[in-house]
Amino acid sequence: MTDKATNKDIKPKNSIAYYDDVNHNYEDFWVGREYEHRAELIALDKLLEGRHYEVAMDYGGGYGRISSAILAHADRLILxxxxxxxxDIAKKFLKDYHNVEYIRVDEKDRIPAEADSLDLLVMVRVSHHLPDPGPTIAEIHRSLKPGGNAIIEIANEAHFVNRMRYLRHLQAVPKQPVPIGKNANGITDNTPFVNHNPKTIERLFSQYGLKPISKLSVSNLRHPYIKEHLSVSRMLAIEKFFQGKLSVFDFGPSIFYLLGKAD
Ligand SMILES: C[S@@+](CC[C@H](N)C(=O)[O-])C[C@H]1O[C@@H](n2cnc3c(N)ncnc32)[C@H](O)[C@@H]1O
Incomplete structure (x- = not known):
C-alpha cells in the first residue's frame, strides 16, 4: 500500500484536512512569494497597530506562517x-513560543471555542476553501467576546484585473463564490477553491453582526511583469502606501478586514 493510499484511508468522511495531502507541501508554495508574504504581514501590522489581546486564535493557521505577527499583539494564541x-510543522516552526495551543478540527464551520471567549480571531487564506462562508462567519461571531475583533482575509474575485476581464465580456462580477478549480496551488486532493465577491461578504458580515472597522487591499502588485521589473523592497514600499487607499476600489486579489463584534 502506498503512503498516499494510507493517508486517504485514514481520512474520515467529509474530511477538510486537504493539507494532509502527501503530494503537497504548503511551505513550498511560499518559495518565490516573499512579496505576497510580507504584504500580508504589513496588512496585519497596520490592522493590529496599537491593539493588544489576551486570547487570540489563528483559525486555519496552517504551519503558523503569520502566527508570530499575531503573537506580537496577544498574550496567548490558539492555532x-x-x-x-x-x-506538526507548526509545532516546530513556532517552537520558541510557549504560549501557543494547537487544536485540530475536522468539522466544517466549527470554531473550537466557547461562545464569547476569544478577544481576536484571525482567518487568512482560508476563505478560498469556503464555498459557503456564512456558517463560518456566524461561528466567528459566536466565538468572539463582545467588543472582540476579527481579521478576515478574502480571496477577491472582483480585483482590478478580473473586473476588466468581466467588463470585456460585458458581464458583472458574480455575487456568488466563483470556483477557481480543485487543483489550485498544487494541491491534488479534492480541495474546493473559490474566490469571493467583497460586496457579498460584506453583506454576510452585516447579517451575522460583525462591523467593519477598517479594510485593506493587499498584494496589489501581484503580477508577473511587475515582479520581474521591481525589487521586492520597492514593491513593498508601494504596497504599504496604497493598501488603505486601494481598498475603496477592492483593487487587489486579497482583501483584509478588521471587524468588531458589538458590545
Ligand atoms: C492556504 S492555507 C493558509 C494557512 C495560514 N492561514 C496562512 O495564511 O499561511 C489554508 C489552511 O486552511 C486550512 N483549512 C482548509 N479548510 C478549512 C476549514 N473549512 N476550516 C478551517 N481551516 C481550514 C487548511 O488545512 C490550511 O492549513
Missing part, C-alpha cells in the same frame, strides 16, 4: 487547523 501535517 487551529484541520491538517495534522500542518499542525
Amino acid at each position: 487551529v487547523d484541520p491538517s495534522t501535517k500542518q499542525l
